Amino acid sequence: MADPIRWGVMGAANFAKNQMAPAIHAASGAKLAALATSSPEKADGFRAFCPDLKVHDSYDALLADPEIDAVYIPLPNHLHVEWTVKALEAGKHVLTEKPIAMSEAEFDTLIAARDKAGLLAAEAYMIVHHPQWQRAKELYESGAIGKLVLVDGVFSYDNRSDPGNIRNKPETGGGSLPDIGVYTFGSARFVTGEEPDTVQSTIRRENGVDVFAHVTADFPSFRYSSITSMRMFPRQEMTFHGEEGVLKVTCPFNANVFGMAQITLERDGMSVTTERWPGVNHYVLQVENFGRAVRGEAAYPCPLEFSRGTQRMIDMVLAAE
Known part of the structure; x- marks a missing residue:
């Protein structure tokens, strides 16, 4: 069996603690390895189910960790594009919470960064x-x-x-x-x-x-x-x-x-x-499908091009307001 994909979580958001980090921990072919948070006490909730979790005190430190293969980003919406690109530039596969961007135009930046890195970047659109x-x-x-x-x-x-x-x-x-x-x-x-x-x-x-x-x-x-x-x-x-x-x-x-x-x-x-x-836990399935795509075993069900179409519709709605 291939080595598990080692995941880092960028930020100790409640959703990450209650849903996605446990899903990464439970998923086949994945290992929850690290968390980045400037508040050490926030790591306690994660260590409750993953005692050997490594904790970094900054996002940059997480991205510099050579033992991390992929990062999950649950930051506030306006930070998604910036840190998705930084993660790709650091050589990490990246799964970012929705919406991964705030406008369709920002997908040009995301897709270009993904293609240049040759890595998987996707929106966490679990359904x-x-x-x-x-x-x-x-x-x-x-x-x-x-x-x-x-x-x-x-x-x-x-x-x-x-x-x-x-x-x-x-x-x-x-x-x-x-x-x-x-x-x-x-x-x-x-x-x-x-x-x-x-x-x-x-x-x-x-x-x-x-x-x-x-x-x-x-x-x-x-x-x-x-x-x-x-x-x-x-x-x-x-x-x-x-x-x-x-x-x-x-x-x-x-x-x-x-x-x-x-x-x-x-x-x-x-x-x-x-x-x-x-x-059925769609968060676990999402992590497992992400892993299959990283390993080249299957295409990812929700590429950035699909997410771009949804953002295009949101942009159309706001323009029609």
């Missing part, structure tokens, strides 16, 4: 690694719902009680569109393989960030409608409505946290088929 979404794409492509007419979706939560949250700050790239619009937009693109021709939007802002966005769009063969919000009761669902059936993807984005990932297919004659995936 495409989940069998729920792979199955949704398979059903759609098989014609299970006939001609697609409408895709509609919603992703909402309420963080108004946490004004200091980076998602509520414009200077750190906050807003519902960069935070969760990547899921409603990207999942529709992933399943259908289509890109929007035109978009329309209704956006409500607080403190300079969008806290509610209703987006409609015309894709080449279907109509799209979605709501993202950081000021509504939590809800998430994506629906693909065709002439011959309806495909409902429930708990599409936070499997095992919001609920159980499942798909319901409704067809003629009141036929209803439900498929469920209890306990």
Whole structure:
């Protein structure tokens, strides 16, 4: 068996501590080896499940560590491009939290740095690694719902009680569109393989960030409608409505946290088929797929070119505001 890919985590973010670092630790072919944080006490939560974790006191020290093959970057949104490029220049493969960039134009920099380094750089867009979404794409492509007419979706939560949250700050790239619009937009693109021709939007802002966005769009063969919000009761669902059936993807984005990932297919004659995936961890699958791609065993399911398309749609929405 090939040696495991040795991972370093850049920053002791809660999401890294609670989700991605444990996923790296649990993934086959991976080893959680190091953490970079200027606050040594923040390393305790990581060492609780990875006692031999090496701790660096700076991001630069982590990138200079010759024993690290890949880094995971969960920094605030506005820092993603800078540190992704630095990681590539340091000779590390890099997986960066979404959104990996704040505009489509920034992908020119990312793709150029990736290609120059000859390394893997990708956005941590975990849902495409989940069998729920792979199955949704398979059903759609098989014609299970006939001609697609409408895709509609919603992703909402309420963080108004946490004004200091980076998602509520414009200077750190906050807003519902960069935070969760990547899921409603990207999942529709992933399943259908289509890109929007035109978009329309209704956006409500607080403190300079969008806290509610209703987006409609015309894709080449279907109509799209979605709501993202950081000021509504939590809800998430994506629906693909065709002439011959309806495909409902429930708990599409936070499997095992919001609920159980499942798909319901409704067809003629009141036929209803439900498929469920209890306990599947898409973060672990993401790390394992990343490792396969690094080792040349398989193509990575979410290259920068795919992520660029989602950011292009976000840019279109903001331009239509």
